[in-house]
Amino acid sequence: MARPTSREAQFSSTLPASVRGVDRRSLLRGAIGAGALFGGAALLGACGSDTEPSASGGASAAAGPVKFGMNEAKGSGPAYERLAAMAAAYATKAGVEVTQNAVDHNTFQESINTYLQGTPDDVFTWFAGYRMAQFAENQLISDISDVWPIDGLSDAFKKSATAPDGKQYFVPVSYYPWAVFHRKSVFEKNGWTQPTTLDELNALMKDMQGKKITPFAFAAKDAWAPMGTFDILNMRLNGYDFHMELCQGKQKWDSAEVKNVFSTWATLLPYHQENSLGRTWQEAATSMANEECGMYLLGTFVVDGVPPEAQDDLDFFTFPTLDAAIGNDALDAPIDGFCVSAASDNQDAGKAFIKWLGSAEAADAGNNAASAPFIAANAGASTAKYGELQKKSAEVVQNAKSIAQFLDRDTNADLANTVITASLQEFIKNPSDIDGITASIQQQAASILG
Structure with a gap:
């Protein structure tokens, strides 16, 4: 698609609430x-x-x-x-x-x-x-x-x-909804409970690793899939309004708030499956179903990647609170x-x-x-x-x-598909270059959104 016209550049600011998010x-x-x-x-x-x-x-x-x-x-x-x-x-x-x-x-x-x-x-x-x-x-x-x-x-x-x-x-x-899925039997067998805070999540992930289970299944070969992790971290750390304003070009991708999202994500990456850039979401779902991984942040469609005999064993929880002032009552649906x-x-x-x-x-x-x-x-x-x-x-x-709705549905298609997907995959490969990645996104977002 051609670069947005001036009319399109103003488009994000004119979207009604019904398009930005449904009541x-x-x-x-x-x-x-x-x-x-x-x-x-x-x-x-x-x-x-x-x-x-x-x-x-x-x-x-x-x-x-x-x-x-x-x-x-x-x-x-x-x-x-x-x-x-x-x-x-x-x-x-x-x-x-x-x-x-x-x-x-x-x-x-x-x-x-x-x-x-x-x-x-x-x-x-x-x-x-x-x-x-x-x-x-x-x-x-x-x-x-x-x-x-x-x-x-x-x-x-x-x-x-x-x-x-x-x-x-x-x-x-x-x-x-997008949420954190897991097998009920695996949690019961190991005495795990669904975490509601970052401290509880960290304790759970460390216990999983201690029992030779990768805490989070993760796939990034499907370029859109990592957007779900960015969405939830941004809404947990900066709130829903900031997230939507970022999608609309009213907040900057190289801001301290967005850099904090990537910094937090970088601390969580060691608890995720390695080599995610070569893995589809269906393969990641199978890893969770096979008890190789303890959890998976994905949409309810995760059942499509789980064998029928394991589907009744699935449960989920919303991603825990990261900032008590913001809570955990925002989600992608x-x-x-x-x-x-x-x-x-x-x-x-x-x-x-x-x-x-x-x-x-x-x-x-x-x-x-x-x-x-x-x-x-x-x-x-x-x-x-x-x-x-x-x-x-x-x-x-x-x-x-x-x-x-989801990052690639809440922002400009060119920005989502040609900039953000590649940038998130680059971050997964090189999580130490947060300044460079966020600066690149912002430069291109300014060009696309106006």
């Missing part, structure tokens, strides 16, 4: 429903899917054949299974062909700008946040305001789909969903498909076909396949005071 109380009220939280066997009240399409957000008279770009490779696991099943269910329901273009996650994400400016599929998987709004600003995705409201999606989710021009460009399907490509010549069919993808019926089709469910954004979706992990994930998001 967690209204989001969870819409997704879960009053009084339904963890009071029974199901997290949400299940809703049948026998309604007519027009009542449930399903296919309309404009339904037609569509091409569906999926950010999961065929056979890659539950995430692919869910997307493929949703596409197949719509094809059957609407009586149309849905051509699936399944691409591995990293390739899809790293090539998205070229993809959207070439000959993209009609509908494609994407995320809420700055990058969705940036694509709207650059007219790479279509205004889909006419598909809203979508039954079962709350106003908070609609806000997450809204760009600064007040129009909707995105349909949410699921969300998940990205929202996933879909957009319609502006370059598509099949706009009506794309809109019919994307509206159905936001329905409870679509969420149920995906979860019923997958070995692990996602946490559905639609309040009417069945929770029959939810385990304790999914229920706890929703509870953690509800109790969070502040919610970020």
Whole structure:
């Protein structure tokens, strides 16, 4: 993508709160429903899917054949299974062909700008946040305001789909928190408890090392993965507002506050798996599942990298407090969903498909076909396949005071993909050059953001 124009340079300061971070109380009220939280066997009240399409957000008279770009490779696991099943269910329901273009996650994400400016599929998987709004600003995705409201999606989710021009460009399907995952049986066997402070975390990590267990699984071959560690350390040390202002170019990457984040990270790196630059997140998840590592900071999608027999043994905790004045009630909780490509010549069919993808019926089709469910954004979706992990994930998001999307979703795409990813990998290789790394990021951020 070309360097931002002057209009784009001002873009970060104009983003509404709904794009910068979704209000967690209204989001969870819409997704879960009053009084339904963890009071029974199901997290949400299940809703049948026998309604007519027009009542449930399903296919309309404009339904037609569509091409569906999926950010999961065929056979890659539950995430692919869910997307493929949703596409197949719509094809059957609407009586149309849905051509699936399944691409591995990293390739899809790293090539998205070229993809959207070439000959993209009609509908494609994407995320809420700055990058969705940036694509709207650059007219790479279509205004889909006419598909809203979508039954079962709350106003908070609609806000997450809204760009600064007040129009909707995105349909949410699921969300998940980032947290520290571990196997319950390993903690129980070793008498470990979930830490809530830095002192407790340090004691736990040292005990793990003493028992020949690497405290943290870690992967950096997936260039985006280390962003989760930066996000959480920045929010724990400097607070949510500072983190979002940094993403928007209102704070400096070479400031004392950001340098402190990297300094703190440097003290934690010896407790992480070595050679992370050659390891995928799935391989790191397997290391935790195999009890080679004690913990893993990742999103709830970690279950996709854990063998089915170990999934029920997973538990998690939010990253501990590092500054008592700031606490630990901020987290990343990205929202996933879909957009319609502006370059598509099949706009009506794309809109019919994307509206159905936001329905409870679509969420149920995906979860019923997958070995692990996602946490559905639609309040009417069945929770029959939810385990304790999914229920706890929703509870953690509800109790969070502040919610970020993720670093590569909360800031400019060029800055995230061409500067920050490389800089974080450079830091992992050479954690002593904090001054040089932060100065380089700031110089390029100033050029990109203005």
